[in-house]
Amino acid sequence: MSRTQKTVVVLVALAALIAGLIVNQALNGKARFNPEALTAAGIILLPQSRALPEVGMTDQDGQPVNLAQLTGKWSLVFFGYTYCPDICPTTLAQLREVKRQLPEQALERLQVVLVSVDPERDTATQLKQYLAYFDKNFIGLRGSIGDTQTLANALSIPFIPADTRKPGYTVDHSGNLALIGPDGRQRGFVRAPFSTQKLVERLPDLLEHD
Known part of the structure; x- marks a missing residue:
């Protein structure tokens, strides 16, 4: 030959x-999605998923929420607050842009959740008005500082409660996002600071899976 x-x-x-x-x-x-490509986009998957703790929360409509309700979709969970001067508005604006650019099929399987680390000032009304500025479909949750810390520690995204006696206080918190799967268990993180474009490119690979 x-x-x-x-x-x-x-x-x-x-x-x-x-x-x-x-x-x-x-x-x-x-x-199958490519874990290496996800990592390059700042999406870190856990070797084993984690159960969420049972804590009491209410949403931006003042309705009680069980964290077990965060099922059926992938959730990007961000710990922040409405009086945050920098990280929060920047992150929420990026997430709004990510949603705007995702294909419809991926978008239907994603929800963004803000858990307030400042329940003293973040009333349900305040959360609803603030989140509507970015995306009316963003979900806002608030609970006691104790329950919020329990949830944040379980997701390995801790924050430092503020001294609310000081006027104009700020809250030290992480910019990382917790990644919750459709089964209501933590699957990983999105590491801050993240690239909007890289998330848009890689999230669909993940969102198509359960």
């Missing part, structure tokens, strides 16, 4: 292999 013939055979075999992979992917319905 000549070198040209061998080359043709190799190319035909390679084409058949690629075609087989495409057919297999189509038959299986979904491609």
Whole structure:
């Protein structure tokens, strides 16, 4: 067999292999996501998922919320507060832009949740008005400082409660996001500061999975 013939055979075999992979992917319905690509986008997956603690929260409409209700969709959970001067408005604006650029199928499987680390000032009304400025579908949660710390520590995104006796106080908190799966368990983090474009590129790979 000549070198040209061998080359043709190799190319035909390679084409058949690629075609087989495409057919297999189509038959299986979904491609597996690439953890390395997710990590490069700041999305860190846990080796094992974590259960969320049972804590009492209310939403921006003043309705009680059980964290077990955070199911059926992937959730990006951010700990912040409405009087935050920098990290919070920047992060929420980025998340609004991420949602704006995601394909519709991915968007339907994602929700953004802000958990207030300043329940003293973040009333339900305050949360609702603030979040509506960014996205009316963003969810706001507030609870006691004790319950909020329990949740933040369980998700490994701790914050330092402020001295609320000081006027104009600020709250030290992380810019990381907790990643909650459709089963209501923590699957990982999104590391701050994150790239809007990289999240837009990589989140759909993750959101198609359960």
